[in-house]
Amino acid sequence: MKAPQAPRGTQDILPHEQPYWDLVRSIAAGVAADYGFQRIDTPMFEETGVFERGVGEGTDIVEKEMYTFEDKGGASITLRAEGTAPVVRAYLEHGMFKLPQPVKLYYVCPIFRYERPQAGRFRQHHQFGVEALGEIDPALDAEVIELLWTLYARLDLKELSLQINSIGDEKCRPRYLDELRSYYRAHLHEVCDDDRVRFEKNPLRLLDCKVPSCQGIADRAPHSAEFLCDECREHFAGLRHGLELRGLDYHVNFRLVRGLDYYTKTVFEIWPAHGGSQSTIGGGGRYDGLAEQLGGRRTPGIGFGTGIERIILNYKQAHPEGLAPPAPDVFVIALGSAERDAAAQIATELRRAGVATASTYGDRGMGAQFKAAGNSGARFALILGPDELASGQASLKDLRSAATDGKQLAVPLSHVVAEVKAQLAS
């Protein structure tokens, strides 16, 4: 029988990788708390309509990337394909519009999309995201972007750039799309085949075509920011003012559009300087029409999602020295059967006192036990042999440096826990 493999595009997060995950999750939770965001967990799956209506029927996510199945009751279920729509669904379902606004929520969760995997792109990946609902002030947009930037800064990620744009709203975007279409209509004979499809289906996407021969045409296309209505223009100015107030450098990128239908006004992405074609590390925007799309009352919102796998990728590039896995405080070494029994009792006492304690198992030689102690990364070895037991003592040895090599402290068995705690604190 063939041994099974993890399904395509999924991966096991092994113990040596966990320190990176712990670090990112704890810093993310800390930043969220500093900005007044509270955690929410939504189900791993939703009624399919949450994504169809929320994200948009014409988007790639809905059209070809959802893990959708029928459950035994006949309901159409979809694995969480995106973070924002479920949070907005929960906001409406639980009447959070009755709470003081804005409601500021964050999540850390897996996302599932049926895509062709590459480095930094998976069928199951994880996102940290925030959503601030019920407020239209562009200062909130700036604060959300600042939050994301702060997360990366606390992780000391290098060479990131903030790209922003405004794609207008229901009132002014149609006018811009007409303008964009008429511009492209004159160039249809010289653009790529994909662009001709985009022209019909989703003209905004014309702007981020990567075919070299289409670049010049996209560069000279009309800018959405020049066709904004008064409200959107003021909002965009407010956003830029807010970013400047906060000392955040940004590039207005008029070719920045995003693949989800619900965005209005503000859109933004954060890019690493280097990286492949799917290197965007985080992105988001404003979605003032989403709640209504989902059948609720009109509620403005702004948020982002950032990929934890991609953050870790960038973190490792910025910190080549890596993160050490957690190590025990004390490694207990015992020689002889009675000594192993005594060592087991001491280990129990140490652990009760909150001291991380490890040992080998079975009847292993002193050399092997010291080798295991060294490999474990333990700070101290606590040695319990016939000599020690006979005198009611244990030997405590600092394993970290050669400087203390050879020196061992004799500690009465009754004082081992107190002495170890004192040594660890020093």
Place this chain on the structure above:
RNA sequence: GUGGUCGUAGCUCAAUCGGCAGAGCUCUGGAUUGUGGCUCCAGCGGUUGUGGGUUCAAAUCCCAUCGACCACCCCA
């Protein structure tokens, strides 16, 4: 979903024209029946991703399939 590159031990990689599947690291034991890191010795570890085909003979050539990676599509 499209096009391409690549799969040999847990990891990094060798293997000449198609001719006995190897090394380093890791791990285990020993040198040292009470002291880790350094050194030396030995051992464990393989259906060469999987399945088929060609051949006296396949890691090597052919087909399929699974997976990783790269460029698209698109995203985090």
